[in-house]
Amino acid sequence: MASVAEYYAGKSVLITGATGFMGKVLVEKLLWSCPEVKALYILVRPKAGQSMKQRVSDMMKCKLFDRVREDNPDFHKKIIPISSELTQPGLSISPEDVEKLSACINIVFHCAATIRFDEPLKHALQLNVIATQELLSLAQRMHHLEAFIHISTAYANCNRKHIDEVIYPPPVEPKKLIESLEWMDDGIVQDITPRLIGDRPNTYTYTKALAEYVVQQEQDKLNIGIVRPSIVGASWQEPFPGWIDNFNGPSGVFIAAGKGILRTMRANNDAVADLIPVDMVVNLTLAAGWYTDLEENILPLSFRKHHVISSFKRNPLEQAFRRPNANITSNYLINQYWILVSHKFPAFIYDLFLRLCGQKPQMMRIFNRLHKAIGLLEYFSSQDWEWNSENMNMLMSQLTPEDRTAFNFDVRQLNWPEYIENYCIGTKKYVLNEDMSDIPAARQHLRKLRNIRYTFNTVLVVFIWRVFIARSQMARNIWYFVVSLCFKFLSYFRASSTLTN
Ligand SMILES: CCCCCCCCCCCCCCCCCC(=O)SCCNC(=O)CCNC(=O)[C@H](O)C(C)(C)COP(=O)(O)OP(=O)(O)OC[C@H]1O[C@@H](n2cnc3c(N)ncnc32)[C@H](O)[C@@H]1OP(=O)(O)O
Numbered sequence: 001m002a003s004v005a006e007y008y009a010g011k012s013v014l015i016t017g018a019t020g021f022m023g024k025v026l027v028e029k030l031l032w033s034c035p036e037v038k039a040l041y042i043l044v045r046p047k048a049g050q051s052m053k054q055r056v057s058d059m060m061k062c063k064l065f066d067r068v069r070e071d072n073p074d075f076h077k078k079i080i081p082i083s084s085e086l087t088q089p090g091l092s093i094s095p096e097d098v099e100k101l102s103a104c105i106n107i108v109f110h111c112a113a114t115i116r117f118d119e120p121l122k123h124a125l126q127l128n129v130i131a132t133q134e135l136l137s138l139a140q141r142m143h144h145l146e147a148f149i150h151i152s153t154a155y156a157n158c159n160r161k162h163i164d165e166v167i168y169p170p171p172v173e174p175k176k177l178i179e180s181l182e183w184m185d186d187g188i189v190q191d192i193t194p195r196l197i198g199d200r201p202n203t204y205t206y207t208k209a210l211a212e213y214v215v216q217q218e219q220d221k222l223n224i225g226i227v228r229p230s231i232v233g234a235s236w237q238e239p240f241p242g243w244i245d246n247f248n249g250p251s252g253v254f255i256a257a258g259k260g261i262l263r264t265m266r267a268n269n270d271a272v273a274d275l276i277p278v279d280m281v282v283n284l285t286l287a288a289g290w291y292t293d294l295e296e297n298i299l300p301l302s303f304r305k306h307h308v309i310s311s312f313k314r315n316p317l318e319q320a321f322r323r324p325n326a327n328i329t330s331n332y333l334i335n336q337y338w339i340l341v342s343h344k345f346p347a348f349i350y351d352l353f354l355r356l357c358g359q360k361p362q363m364m365r366i367f368n369r370l371h372k373a374i375g376l377l378e379y380f381s382s383q384d385w386e387w388n389s390e391n392m393n394m395l396m397s398q399l400t401p402e403d404r405t406a407f408n409f410d411v412r413q414l415n416w417p418e419y420i421e422n423y424c425i426g427t428k429k430y431v432l433n434e435d436m437s438d439i440p441a442a443r444q445h446l447r448k449l450r451n452i453r454y455t456f457n458t459v460l461v462v463f464i465w466r467v468f469i470a471r472s473q474m475a476r477n478i479w480y481f482v483v484s485l486c487f488k489f490l491s492y493f494r495a496s497s498t499l500t501n
């Protein structure tokens, strides 16, 4: 059997979602570890006033591609952008491009999706299900297609506790749902969405489950593989540790904690957040393309021992609102208490301060957005799942020893505290674009915040005590009793130290 790199040599690969987090790492890894790959066709849309060409050119300037660029400055010649808006009929690919793709593509990686948890159902269905169907139809026209790899999510079936490496029956026949939603206006769809998604938490997991079923329907005509990553985090090693470029999932939580904004979160301390580094997911995906089978992958991160706070104390973010510190509890009331004391109260005080300085208040607005985001993650942070990963282990056993290193997806080799440290540094460097040379100033800022806190607490205690003493005889008695006790202790120690001298 050919090695993974040998398999991709001379092949033309089609990638959707190449401008996304995972897609970019996939493109980079293919170019780096499979240098003989013939061409990477990437489906890209114009966005935010930028043309497709401009977007691809910007993407290739990204630091992520540094090692590939150094190795081969002409690497961009292998990347062939194809204009495509996946939500349009026929993916809005021109007839000439359809001809071109039909004639040359050997492997398809379908990464594109909307991963927003609050996506309206119609749009999530359009992108995650209908576009997948369209891509499968296109794939059937490809004369030399060897594998179609679909990126799903380990949470597509999160309504189950134990998840096997099988495609479960869909919650509804996708074709019927598509037909019924077609004539409904957005308001009606919004009203019936909770009934439709049933015991799933959002339209994302619901439509990803439907997409898996749609892919499975083509298994007699195409060689399909489905990869189900869990929570994808910053890179472990490749192209360098800690690469991350978005606020999704844990990254937003880490940043909010590092900035001292997030101080409490509802999660089951005994549960695990199944985090997997993006480079491992990409290695697994490429190995799946080589083998073409059904995979999934997880790595447990304990909510109790998450190492995030200690990492940010060592490498603080700039201009933190408060010192990083997070209380994780599964108790709703305790969490609400901390939200009030640690989120809303400081936000109120800070906004009051801004108003007094003639500035626009902003902290309450930030906290409202944070609470919305955290609320959407709560479903995943409060429960535990069990995944079967026999196919992944089997795939690993099929790799040559060299490929096991070059396309490593063995999560047991990961050093958890070191990974989280690099992840936190990655959010600082690549998401927030903060300079590492500012760390001493950021530490100084944390010390200042600590002193402000001590001063505030002391003033508060003295103030409360004064109010108490003024109003209650009992409080005064206790106060005198404590003070006289302290004096007695002091005189005792002074007397005993004089005796020993
Ligand atoms: C210390 C404790 C440690 C505990 C350790 C463990 C932590 C683990 C946490 C559990 C995570 C569980 C995740 C489960 C994931 C399932 C995996 C998947 O399959 S799929 C993958 C999972 N999919 C997802 O994770 C998607 C989840 N995200 C969403 O659905 C939406 O973003 C939203 C609804 C949360 C907010 O919508 P909306 O209000 O409309 O806001 P927009 O989106 O339009 O963003 C506006 C701006 O804000 C920016 N920004 C965004 N977030 C944050 C943040 N947290 N902060 C700061 N900033 C943030 C954003 O960049 C943008 O900036 P700009 O461009 O304007 O400059």
Ligand SMILES: NC(=O)C1=CN([C@@H]2O[C@H](COP(=O)(O)OP(=O)(O)OC[C@H]3O[C@@H](n4cnc5c(N)ncnc54)[C@H](OP(=O)(O)O)[C@@H]3O)[C@@H](O)[C@H]2O)C=CC1
Pocket: 016, 017, 018, 019, 020, 021, 022, 023, 043, 044, 045, 047, 084, 085, 086, 087, 110, 111, 112, 113, 114, 115, 127, 151, 152, 153, 154, 208, 228, 229, 230, 231, 232, 233, 246, 248, 249
């Ligand atoms: N991130 C995670 O934690 C996890 C992700 N996954 C899965 O991995 C895959 C990749 O996720 P990730 O990279 O994080 O997601 P991103 O949101 O970073 O990337 C999504 C990609 O899809 C493209 N896309 C979205 N809408 C359209 C459209 N209408 N037409 C053309 N392209 C479009 C985006 O292009 P554009 O740049 O133009 O917006 C982007 O390239 C998804 O299938 C997701 O379900 C699974 C588990 C966890």
